[in-house]
Amino acid sequence: AQKVTQAQTEISVVEKEDVTLDCVYETRDTTYYLFWYKQPPSGELVFLIRRNSFDEQNEISGRYSWNFQKSTSSFNFTITASQVVDSAVYFCALSSGSARQLTFGSGTQLTVLP
Amino acid sequence: EAQVTQNPRYLITVTGKKLTVTCSQNMNHEYMSWYRQDPGLGLRQIYYSMNVEVTDKGDVPEGYKVSRKEKRNFPLILESPSPNQTSLYFCASSLLSTKGGNTGELFFGEGSRLTVL
Numbered sequence: 001a002q003k004v005t006q007a008q009t010e011i012s013v014v015e016k017e018d019v020t021l022d023c024v025y026e027t028r029d030t031t032y033y034l035f036w037y038k039q040p041p042s043g044e045l046v047f048l049i050r051r052n053s054f055d056e057q058n059e060i061s062g063r064y065s066w067n068f069q070k071s072t073s074s075f076n077f078t079i080t081a082s083q084v085v086d087s088a089v090y091f092c093a094l095s096s097g098s099a100r101q102l103t104f105g106s107g108t109q110l111t112v113l114p
Numbered sequence: 115e116a117q118v119t120q121n122p123r124y125l126i127t128v129t130g131k132k133l134t135v136t137c138s139q140n141m142n143h144e145y146m147s148w149y150r151q152d153p154g155l156g157l158r159q160i161y162y163s164m165n166v167e168v169t170d171k172g173d174v175p176e177g178y179k180v181s182r183k184e185k186r187n188f189p190l191i192l193e194s195p196s197p198n199q200t201s202l203y204f205c206a207s208s209l210l211s212t213k214g215g216n217t218g219e220l221f222f223g224e225g226s227r228l229t230v231l
Contacts, residue, residue: 006156009154033218035218035219037220043202043224044222044224044225045157045204045206045220045222047220047221050218050219091156091157093218095218100162100164101159101162101172101173102159102218102220103173104149104156104157105156106154106155106156107156
């Protein structure tokens with residue numbers, strides 16, 4: 001069985017602040033993939049990143065960065081200098097083993113205030 | 115334009131009245147899946163399909179049926195809807211990886227909001 005926990009239900013920050021969204025996962029497989037998706041107020045789901053279990057290098061894409069730590073089973077997502085347009089629900093997800101199922105966390109609602 | 119199309123986008127129905135939510139993708143993806151989104155629970159997988167005529171249960175399959183007769187279509191069928199199936203439903207598709215699993219880079223439809231009275 002696989003599980004994803006996003007303990008932060010809601011986060012509110014003021015524009016230009018940095019914010020980190022936590023994601024903790026559980027799986028017995030040694031090969032797995034981790035993902036982040038964004039769901040803006042309009043409702044669609046947007047793929048942000050995929051990381052496989054053999055690649056622990058942190059990744060940066062503009063204001064977004066991801067910190068993958070196998071030792072703590074975490075895959076945290078940081079937004080630097082947040083903007084109002086970053087307001088959304090963010091989901092962390094895990095696919096392991098045969099990669100037939102993608103399990104999502106419960107999501108973190110991020111609100112960036114002007 | 116690459117897309118996943120769901121219909122209807124909004125539906126209000128009554129308990130027991132069979133309904134079908136259609137899903138179609140134009141990207142020639144092998145993998146398709148249905149999720150429901152409920153407050154505080156995130157997205158939970160209902161059914162998925164690895165290819166034509168190959169379907170399998172996800173985490174919450176009770177009360178739902180699917181079929182995959184063509185690669186592009188993956189309809190979700192509620193034979194006898196109940197109020198606990200009131201939810202926001204998403205269809206998604208992706209390519210299969212070289213190892214046979216889905217790549218996880220899911221393309222989602224816009225969602226179908228279903229209310230069962």
